[in-house]
Amino acid sequence: MPEIDTDAFLRDLHDLRAIGRFRTGVHRPTYSAQDMEARRWLMDRLAACGLAPAIDGVGTVLGRHGGPGPHLLVGSHIESQNEAGWLDGALGVVAGVALARAGLPVDVCAFADEEGHFDVGFLGSRSAIGDVAEAEIDASRNRTDGTPLRDALAAAGLEGLPRLRLAPERYRGFLEMHIEQGTQLEGAGLRLGIVTGIVAIWQWRIVIEGQQDHAGGTTMAERRDAGLAAVRLLAAIDEAFPRVCGERSTWTTGRIALDPGAPSIIPGRAEVMFQFRDVAVPVLERMEATLRALIRESNRRERCTARLVAVSRATPALCDPALMGALTEAAEALCPGGWQAMPSGAGHDAQNVARIMPAAMLFVPSVGGISHHWAEDTREEDLALGVRVLGAAAERLLAG
Amino acid sequence: MPEIDTDAFLRDLHDLRAIGRFRTGVHRPTYSAQDMEARRWLMDRLAACGLAPAIDGVGTVLGRHGGPGPHLLVGSHIESQNEAGWLDGALGVVAGVALARAGLPVDVCAFADEEGHFDVGFLGSRSAIGDVAEAEIDASRNRTDGTPLRDALAAAGLEGLPRLRLAPERYRGFLEMHIEQGTQLEGAGLRLGIVTGIVAIWQWRIVIEGQQDHAGGTTMAERRDAGLAAVRLLAAIDEAFPRVCGERSTWTTGRIALDPGAPSIIPGRAEVMFQFRDVAVPVLERMEATLRALIRESNRRERCTARLVAVSRATPALCDPALMGALTEAAEALCPGGWQAMPSGAGHDAQNVARIMPAAMLFVPSVGGISHHWAEDTREEDLALGVRVLGAAAERLLAG
CATH class of the missing domain: 3.30.70.360 (Alpha-Beta Plaits)
Structure with a gap:
């Protein structure tokens, strides 16, 4: 089993929480100063873990592992809803950093604007699978204030950068760790959810x-x-x-x-x-x-x-059975009887990545089910257990 | 019968329409630059008709007749809802100017903020009957942008001016001409409404x-x-x-x-x-x-x-029978069979003035019933008929 440094992982999460802090949550709307600071913070962390970080023309950050494959892609998004929680998105990205720090051959990604501040919807992950035309970017505006996406990209210094295109043959699959954003786990007294599909x-x-x-x-x-x-x-x-x-x-x-x-x-x-x-x-x-x-x-x-x-x-996405199997074995090994299979009621970048490679998701409980609100939270022992299960599952998949 | 110059009356209405013009209507929220320009315009007109104009500490304009009584008070309000019609309020004020121009011994008033941009509600007419305490003004804010009323008054140059207090013994009553803001008159093919009460x-x-x-x-x-x-x-x-x-x-x-x-x-x-x-x-x-x-x-x-x-x-207000009688006789004389008695579904300054002196209202039809919208309109012949009936009723009341 890989050595996941859960202390460093939690420290990373709290460092990121300080960027755009709002009460106990964060306010990091896509391409805001706080959001761009978070992306730069992530690139520094990725470099410190030995990955080669780059930001693309829509703000998606990818840290690339330099060694030989097979590889896994691990990540989520890093911007937040307005005045929202500290874990939504951030958790899956920082979990990727933790796996990279443990020496696993993973690429780590933070897809831009999963939260849909701009009306493209899932801009980063859809762009990375080749599903966003330039004309769609031309026409897109911020849903709150009407700012054209092109203007926002230029103001964020992203104008003219190439857009990332994921090469599916490079990866055995994509793993996204996320908070549940509901009370199914908490209500059942469980600590982990193996996602079967995304609504x-x-x-x-x-x-x-x-x-x-x-x-x-x-x-x-x-x-x-x-x-x-x-x-x-x-x-x-x-x-x-x-x-x-x-x-x-x-x-x-x-x-x-x-x-x-x-x-x-x-x-x-x-x-x-x-x-x-x-x-x-x-x-x-x-x-x-x-x-x-x-x-x-x-x-x-x-x-x-x-x-x-x-x-x-959107089209519903089903999770990959092999990836789900690895997550299930790891969950049962580290927390016997403490997990369940469950659908995801929320949309996630994984539903787009699933169109070009196997994808799966791991949920940890949300305290009181609260999400998209600054009071969103997860117990630290659940965060630590989740990243250890993710690492163990990744090791199985890379060894298999 | 007094000689009402209906051409000058319509010219005045169109001059006022040019202040804060929005499409075919006006945008003159209370204490905006456009609203204050309209109040200055009114004071000039009142002076040109021989009245002594003054503005008070909440922006209410009163033009005082210098001659001996008995007197009538005639008027309405001059600010508008946002991006709204040219006649709502303005009509009753300009009708007062027309009566003054005809030499009738009337005072003419434009009560501030009938439209309730600030959360006091009927600020001008309630202040003029002694119903608004200083503390209420201290606490009041703009309903749209939250600006404190005190700040808005200071910005409009009204800070420190005394507030008008109407002396009921000076007047035989208050007359307010207004658009109907509904389709009862138009639907019945009538040109005048004698208001029985205000909801x-x-x-x-x-x-x-x-x-x-x-x-x-x-x-x-x-x-x-x-x-x-x-x-x-x-x-x-x-x-x-x-x-x-x-x-x-x-x-x-x-x-x-x-x-x-x-x-x-x-x-x-x-x-x-x-x-x-x-x-x-x-x-x-x-x-x-x-x-x-x-x-x-x-x-x-x-x-x-x-x-x-x-x-x-608010408390519903009933119109004064003697004033209603004078309006009815004048309407029947100038437009036999072309009027009806009816309640007012909208609130008006007259409901407050009615608490300290007899008050009544005269309605003219609204084209298509449209109101609180820039498309609000009334046919010019109905406007002219209305002001002639108002003048005739005023003459009866002052002679009586």
Whole structure:
């Protein structure tokens, strides 16, 4: 078994936590000063572990092992959601550093913008598998402030750098360690999750057009209230989706924007961010069909017009059985009976890398299931156990 | 009958429309550069009509007639909602100028911030009847950007000026001409509305606390989704309110803010701006009781906690019978059969002035009922008819 220095691993995690610190979490949106500082910090660490670090034209960092193969690719992402947790993404990258420090022949990567601050979605990992055209980069903007991606890349000093393209023949596979972002492990009293597959997220924008009017002068019968039409549609989704969803499906309304959004004005326009997730395409398709039927029904019933805009429709990814097997053996060896197989409800870079090479993921518990929030946390003994299992699994795969 | 110069009146309206022009409407938020320019423009006009203009410590402009009484007070407000119409408020003020120009012994007023850019609510007219304490001004902020009212007053050069206090014994009453902001007149083919009373607006903030979480890692059963709880509550209001409301009641959700408002994060907090309106206090009280019962029911059923914050609870105002009578006689004389009596669904400064002197309002039609939007408009012949009826009614009241 490789000697993983778990003290150095935890020290790395805390060092990275200091970059862009926000309360007990971090604020490192993609290409912000804090994010670029974290990428430079990572390149220094990779070099210190004997890897050759480089940053590419979208900000993805790859540390390359100089020795002979076989190799594994290990990593995740390093930017964070706004004012979010210290482990999401960072954990998988720093775990890669720990494996490299132990002398394992791994390349370590931090894919850019897994968190989707820009509207490409999974920019780094999709670019690295050859799935992002230049035109998509030209058209992309920051979802929060509208900054063009090209401008953000230039401001971060990345303009003109070549984009990384992963060579699948170099690797036996890709391993991504991550926090669970849920309470399944904690609730079951388990310390490790072997991921079986990654759900696909189908993301939608629902746009409802009504008529902006004064809230006093316009009778209820006369109104074309886009906000009320949105509320009724979302209530109908809430009723209908439990009848068509899968066992582990989720659906989420993340934002409801009423225009103009003032107390005495009937909203003339409503825009809803809606998404659903599942590992099975037939379930996803059933949910889409239900959503479309509810929108048709809304347009029959309401004096407002609703339309559905598809923002993204990813493909679910299944994890590689051999990689899962190695993770399972390592988990059982180091923590007998303390693990379970489970799907990932969140999207991860691994789902993209899985399209060109075998990929698998290892989960550690999230305290209270909290994630995408600065209070996100995992117990240090679980972090240390996770990286030791990851190292043991990597050793098996490289020896096999 | 007084000679109202309707050409000069329409010219004034168009001159004022040019200040802060936005498309075919105006953008003159309270104490903005455009708003202060409009107030200076008004003072020049008042002086040109022989009145003595002054601006007070909250920006209310009063032009005082120098001759002997009896007097009437005529006016409205001059700032606008954001990117809104050219007539809302401006019409009643410019109508006052027209009456003064015709030699009628009127004082003309433009009350500050009827539109409620600051959270005092009806700052100018409430201050002028002695209803606003200094502490309320100290605590008030701009609803959009949070600027303290004191800072805005200082920036507008109003700091330290005394506040106007209306002397009710000086006036036979207050007349406010206004656009209808609805389609009752247009729909009935009528050109004038004699307002019988002004609805009260009861404005609420509904705050729902849940748990912010990752939209993938948290199962539907585990979630405490504040946004979904808000949707269910608003759908319940939509079902229940028609059973308890009055014939002309309205209720409106103007804004739904989900925090943090990102596509892949379960909202941990929702904040809803909700209001209802009626002319009858028992109806308002019935709607409040229903709202409170629905919130209790939500708190029994949901895993989130909803609470109700009262933002403002105004008192409905009835118009003065003698003033209404004079407006009715003038309307019937100048446009036989072309008017109706009707309540005002919107709040107006007249509801505050009515607490210290007789008050009444005259409505002219809104094209398509559009209001609080830059497309707001009224036909010029209806504007001209309205100001002639106002002048004729004023003459009757001053002679009586």
